[in-house]
Amino acid sequence: MKKQFLGVVVGSLLLSGCSLGGVPVSLTGNENSATSSEISAFAIKSVSGSLWKTEDSGKTFMVKSQVDAKSSITKADILSIAYHPQKSGMIYVGTVDSGIFKTENGGDQWTPIAFPPKRIYSFILDKNDPDNRMFASGMVGEWGKIFRTDDGGTTWRDVYTEPGQKIPITALSQHFRERNIIFAGTAAGTVVKSVDSGETWANVGNEINGTVSDIAFDSTKSLVTYLLVFGQKVYYSSDGGVQWIDWEVEKQKEMADLQDRASRVSSKGNRSEGDSIRNQVTNLSKRNQENEMPRGIVSIASDPTQSGVLYAGTNVGLFRSTDFGKYWEEINIIESAKAFPIRSIAVNPQDSEEIVFVAGKAFYKSIDGGVTWMTTGLNVDRGVSFITYDPFDPKYLFIGLRNFK
Template sequence: MGFFKKARLVFILPSLIILSAALPFRCSVSKDAGIFKSENSGYNWQQKVTISNKENIAGTDILSIVQDPLNPQILFIGTRGSGLYRSLDGSETWQQVSDGNNILQKSDDVYDIAINQNNPNFIYLAVFGGGFGKVLRSQDGGQRWEEVYVISQSGMPVHRVVIDPVSEAVIYIGTAQKGLLRSLDYGLSWQPLKWFDGAVFDIKIDTKNNQIIYISTSGKGIHKSVDQGSNWQSLAASMKSFKGSEQAISILIDQQDSKILYVSLKDVLLVSYDQGQTWQKMNILIPAGSATIGALIQNPQNSSNIFYGAGSVLYRTINYGETWITHQIPSTKKVNVIKIDRTSSDTIYVGMSK
């Protein structure tokens, strides 16, 4: 009996040695959040999460992605609970952004990022940290940050921060406190444009006419302004025949023809060809109730190419939604944000989240 016990140990121990050597590798690749990148329009994907040989962001939920307007190799990602990260090499490696002023915290939720297209040293963040929603601003490319707005009520994030496409001094923010606010002086001071009946989730400005603004709200659908936010019209009546339209999530204005709008509901995509007066349901590849649409974006170089994410699948059309191509992301997480490289539309970044 003792012989067999010893013999069993002789055979088991090498197995344990081999297994223990393999475990670190398995643990690192089993984390399947973070950033995924495709350089061939979504047919192949690589997880891009390296910080160093010992650290990565493979287990980090991604809330936002932006690309530097002058240097496409520079990317910023906002995370849930891990602050802001920057890549200087097209996502090959990442560094967590440290703040010389100690305002931006490494535990912050960074919901949105806006970079000045003419001067990328000016960066704005929509942040939730320390129990409060805030807007942070950097004037030196992210080295130092200052708090330029904070919500008075705890537990309320700032969801969106958007720079006016015509006047870079004008900044809009949408909050969970149901407010749409505007700054006319690069974020130094703010005025409320309107307090809505639901949290403001998305803000889109017509790049051809910055007087026209659309917002999505929780429980109250889409609202439209044609005078830069002074007055607002609810589009609820024109959308009421579509189930869930009061919970519209994302808005997309066609870059070639701004009369065309796309809106994502929970599991439906709608399109309008008359600036939101009438709507049609698009034929997409997910049946009602099967998955939630987590992201919606248009190719900045070709408006016929529209992308949406549902579950761990990226859906892509090259003909305005007549047909769709599916691309499986090698992750168990959900597609939460999509970014198309501004210099090469074959390159796609996807941020995954729980």
Template sequence: MRRASVILPLLGSLIFFGVGCISFSSNGSSSVSGEGGVFKSSDRGDSWVQKVAIPTVGDEVRSISKVDVVALAQDPQVADAVYIGTADDGLFYTYDGGESWQQPAQVSNGRVSSVAVSPKNKCIVFAAYGNRLIRTEDCSRTWEVVYLDPRQERSLTSVQVDRADPNQIWVSTDGGDVLRSSDGGRSWTSVQTLKGPVVELALNAADGRRIMAATKGDGLWRSDDSGATWKYLSEAHKKEFSGSTELVTDVAAGVSDPATVIVASRYGLIRSRDFGDTWESVPMLTPPKSTTVYALAVDPKDSNYVYYGTATTFYSTSNGGVNWIPKTMPTTRTTTALMVDGMNSSVLYMGVTKFK
């Protein structure tokens, strides 16, 4: 599939001023009690500790324990620098591995669906913030809008930064749009509009020209030439694995093994070892279409280590799904974001959400 590209004009930079002071939305997320926020494991998910503290002055105690987390991202250069996107409470970040959290006042409410950190500059961070892509170049002191979808009802769903060339930025929307910037976000090209909302983008770690887009109901698409042409990947597997194009919730791509991609859907888990050309079912303890996988993660150093969360259980495998170890969740909330530390595979982060 080919798509005529359109260069979007550069939007005037709308700068939010502030220096990392903490504010909260009106839903009471500053309360210290709660089972939400972030949990951290230092033993590959065998045990978990809630990490929600916010530094305050005096005796006041605050936390992110009632925050619903939908996105996790780690600085590729600094292991203890972690960012979370929330469903309603904006963006939080930690520079000490979750021991304390801070929030930029400019991003203190609303949904942040995805976060990406430049692999070459730890102070450059992108966040999908409603219908805007925002960027900081000074470690969250100030933020500016680098892309604004003119349709206010639309939301950005994923942002990816090329590991080799951080000027190459990709974003997707719930309107099916895929856009690319080749100049660090100063200008944008609309490279494709797919049939359904794009849930997630997966950028090949070894070749930034190759990108996969997972849609909510139309399956998977891939471009091998920076978005110039697109190939539909789901024709075969949607027949063999019924439900594999429905209710796609997460996509995890390998880093040390960049050809490996795992997709969570209504079917369960499917995996490709050739970046989407062929697919296989990943064996699970539950039958196909019997449970919903809300979050998924692959160890960047060893794609045989896979983790996922359902409404009540956390699962881990060290052999690509041959054997799974189920663990009771450390909270009554649902896992909606999972991340393996890129520098220490024993460390995992879990973000949770209270579904109404």
């Protein structure tokens, strides 16, 4: 596709959505008895703070939204987070309409980084050159664009323009191993891929219907890619996005092929073999119904160490697949959590048995693969957009908040 470039030199930043103050408040879970100050945190109204951090594996959370002595980003809607791959404590966050922020001390203080468009739809840190290069998508007039900075945010240029008017680019994802590869998805279901760090782009895969909200990768098989259509389903690709497979459609094809085979065998007089194949069809149909892909998926997470393991959060529960998304099982979470959408899931990068998610105003953590759960109340004032482990030390986790319409 044809590239369009726009050089932008940014001289100032308006911290829209920022507010004064931002005193850290500790919120505790039910694993240890609470102190009087911690109990008071539950008694007050919801605490303002766009970013929350735990330093004890989820027992307590503190607001980490300070910019300087006078201002904070307590009202900003946080979109995504990215960790510097070599420098512990250096973290970047992208917000919906308050710009990009960077911390070098694990969230104690944030520094704004200017981004030209007012609204950001997706943001990633380029791990090939994390000190200088970032990608973010936004709208300029009626055009959705991907911007790249090569100097830490001083200047930005557009490296891709979506040909369809009024169509934002809603997902950006860099391959964690083959870092020259970047995928982008749009609100109209278009998927494009760059293999040269964003210099050129090509359309990949068949038509997808719906808003692409996330793109994830298998922990071991480099070509295996997952694509989430928000509120609908997960697509699977075994060839790096050349073809996207809808497993439910694929399973129906498998059934039809078996039924055709049974008919051909029976027509040749081999009734016994035909009956055997029909039994296979019956058993397969039962499995397809019992382990179908959950509906209304709003978040996914690929296990960072186990190939083929994928988690899906929905409006009514948490699900897991161990065969690249083909068959699914529901995880037995706390029943009250099913009343809220699970918008973010994370798996400990050092221990696949540890799974966390947020539903409503509670943090849930399992250390036995989802058999039992620890819960922590969150006195937050908005929904949770993400929860992530610090790759340098998994006892640190960040939660980002935003308003969902």
